[in-house]
Amino acid sequence: MTENEELQNQPAEEPRMPDITYRCGYNKLDSFNWLKDLPVNDSESEIVEVRFKNTRKGFFRNVNRLRLEIGDVVAVEASPGHDIGRVSMIGQLVTEQLKELKVAPSSDDLKKIYRKAKAVDVQKWEEAKKLETSTMLKSRKIAEDLKLNMKIGDVEYQGDKTKAIFYYIADERVDFRQLIKVLAEEFKVRIEMRQIGARQEAGRIGGIGSCGRELCCSTYITNFVSVTTTHAKYQELSLNPQKLAGQCGKLKCCLNFELDCYFDAQKQFPPRDLPLEIADSTVYFQKIEVHKGVYWYSTDAHAPVNLTAVPVKRVWEIIEMNRRRKKPDKLIINEEIPEVSMMSEDLLKNNSLTRFETPGTKDQSRNQNPQHRHYKKRKNRKFDDKRNKPS
Numbered sequence: 537m538t539e540n541e542e543l544q545n546q547p548a549e550e551p552r553m554p555d556i557t558y559r560c561g562y563n564k565l566d567s568f569n570w571l572k573d574l575p576v577n578d579s580e581s582e583i584v585e586v587r588f589k590n591t592r593k594g595f596f597r598n599v600n601r602l603r604l605e606i607g608d609v610v611a612v613e614a615s616p617g618h619d620i621g622r623v624s625m626i627g628q629l630v631t632e633q634l635k636e637l638k639v640a641p642s643s644d645d646l647k648k649i650y651r652k653a654k655a656v657d658v659q660k661w662e663e664a665k666k667l668e669t670s671t672m673l674k675s676r677k678i679a680e681d682l683k684l685n686m687k688i689g690d691v692e693y694q695g696d697k698t699k700a701i702f703y704y705i706a707d708e709r710v711d712f713r714q715l716i717k718v719l720a721e722e723f724k725v726r727i728e729m730r731q732i733g734a735r736q737e738a739g740r741i742g743g744i745g746s747c748g749r750e751l752c753c754s755t756y757i758t759n760f761v762s763v764t765t766t767h768a769k770y771q772e773l774s775l776n777p778q779k780l781a782g783q784c785g786k787l788k789c790c791l792n793f794e795l796d797c798y799f800d801a802q803k804q805f806p807p808r809d810l811p812l813e814i815a816d817s818t819v820y821f822q823k824i825e826v827h828k829g830v831y832w833y834s835t836d837a838h839a840p841v842n843l844t845a846v847p848v849k850r851v852w853e854i855i856e857m858n859r860r861r862k863k864p865d866k867l868i869i870n871e872e873i874p875e876v877s878m879m880s881e882d883l884l885k886n887n888s889l890t891r892f893e894t895p896g897t898k899d900q901s902r903n904q905n906p907q908h909r910h911y912k913k914r915k916n917r918k919f920d921d922k923r924n925k926p927s
Contacts, residue, residue: 567585567624567625567629567633569606569625569626569627569629570629571627571628571629571632572627572629574627574628582597582598582599583595583596583597583598583630583631583634583641583646584596584597584598584604584623584625584626584630584649585623585624585625585626585630585633586610586612586621586622586623586624586649587621587622587624588619588621588692589665589692590690590692590739590740591736591739591740591758592692593624593758594612594621594647595630595634595639595646596612596613596646596647596648596649597646597647597648597649598649599648599649600649600650600651602649602651602652604623604626604649604652605623605626606623606624606625606626607622607623608622608623608652609621609622609652609653609657609658609661610622610623610649610650610651610652610653611649611650611651611652611653611654611657611695612647612648612649612650613647613648613649613650614647614694614695614696614699616698616699616726617694617695617696617698617699618650618694618695618696619694619695619696620653620657620658620660620661620695620696621695657695657696660695660696660697661695663697664693664694664695664696664697665693667693667697668690668691668692668693669691671691671693671700671723672688672689672690672691674722674723675688675691675702675719676688678715678718678719678722679704679712679715682714682715682718684710684712684715685706685707685708685710686704686705686706686710686712687704687705687706688702688703688704689703689704689705689732689737689740689741690702690703690737690740691703693725697725698725698726699725699726699727699728700719700723700725700726700727700728701728701730702719702727702728702729702730703730703731703732703736703737703740704729704730704731704732705731705732705733705734705737706731712729715729716729733760734784734785734786735753735760735784735786735789736753736760737784738751738753738754738782738783738784739751739753739754739757740754741754742754743783745782745783745788746779747790751782751783752789752790753784753789757789760789761789761792763786763787763788763789763791763792764787765780765787767787767791767792767795768780768787768791770795770798770799770802771791771794771795771798771826772823772824772825772826773791798826801826801827802826804848805824805829805848806831806848806851806852806855808821808824808831809821810855810858811837812833812846812851812854812855812858812867813854813858813863814854814863814864814865814866814867815863815864815865817835818835819833819834819835819844819867820833820834820835820836820837821833822834822840822843823840825845829847829848829849830845830846830847830848831845831846831847831848831851832844832845832846833846833867844867844868845868846867846868847868850867850868850869854867
């Protein structure tokens with residue numbers, strides 16, 4: 537019997553499921569299930585949210601009544617073929633998410649979940665993911681050769697390797713019909729081009745923000761809300777584009793985080809465009825400290841001269857007096873003067889750079905190292921020898 541016949545007679549090894557570790561809460565698109573302790577109805581368990589690469593999510597029908605948990609790898613219906621993803625949300629929380637996104641639960645557009653992914657499915661899925669980086673680099677070179685004004689930022693293969701989504705950024709409209717033909721011939725898959733914005737690209741690439749933490753768009757933000765300079769004005773921030781812009785070149789998404797808090801705090805505040813009439817002068821609004829409830833007024837309408845801090849309550853009193861054609865003698869009463877510092881406080885002014893060192897540690901370390909004592913002398917001696925050496 538030949539060697540080839542022996543190999544053919546041996547039983548084929550069944551594909552094994554790759555070791556894929558999943559930790560709930562450590563993935564970008566994970567959602568905290570705060571309704572997990574409530575009983576689940578059959579109608580609520582029919583719809584499941586499945587996440588794919590980066591920010592792509594979708595709702596699918598669990599028509600086969602599979603017992604699914606968050607983190608399970610499932611094979612879902614795609615167009616064409618099937619795709620592989622992870623279950624990211626189940627139970628009543630899906631119903632709440634559908635209401636927020638205004639998606640009809642009885643919609644026929646929802647695709648199906650076929651089954652829990654088998655070992656063969658996962659292996660093919662892992663192979664497809666390994667091709668994404670090389671495919672992206674080759675597609676960039678092809679787009680450059682075709683002189684297209686666009687940038688391909690990411691590539692996502694479908695779970696069965698029959699389709700690839702190319703995410704690109706372009707300032708203007710791009711005719712990529714020729715590009716699709718070349719990419720289809722090169723990679724032998726169905727091509728889908730999907731345009732994304734600068735914020736989505738920053739979320740896909742990732743990075744560290746000016747706050748020192750990982751970018752919000754690459755950790756948990758999936759729905760991007762427009763940010764304007766009005767958001768910064770309401771929070772009394774200086775309109776400095778270098779400080780307000782993120783790594784994507786757009787205004788930072790975090791300007792939206794505390795905006796509602798500033799809106800609520802300023803609901804009961806007096807109007808800013810009303811000057812206050814006092815017995816001896818007229819003062820004009822200059823700036824505000826929202827959470828301290830303090831208005832700053834100046835005697836000059838165009839320059840911050842002789843700034844005075846006035847509590848909001850006192851401002852209302854003066855406005856009401858001016859409406860009755862009365863003028864107070866003073867802008868503020870001595871008992872109502874708020875303790876507001878004009879200069880920012882130095883939090884480390886009483887701390888020393890050596891506050892964490894034990895006394896005598898520095899001297900002991902120098903005494904324990906005899907080479908450190910004579911290092912400076914040896915260095916100067918070598919330098920003098922070079923200078924005195926005859927040329």
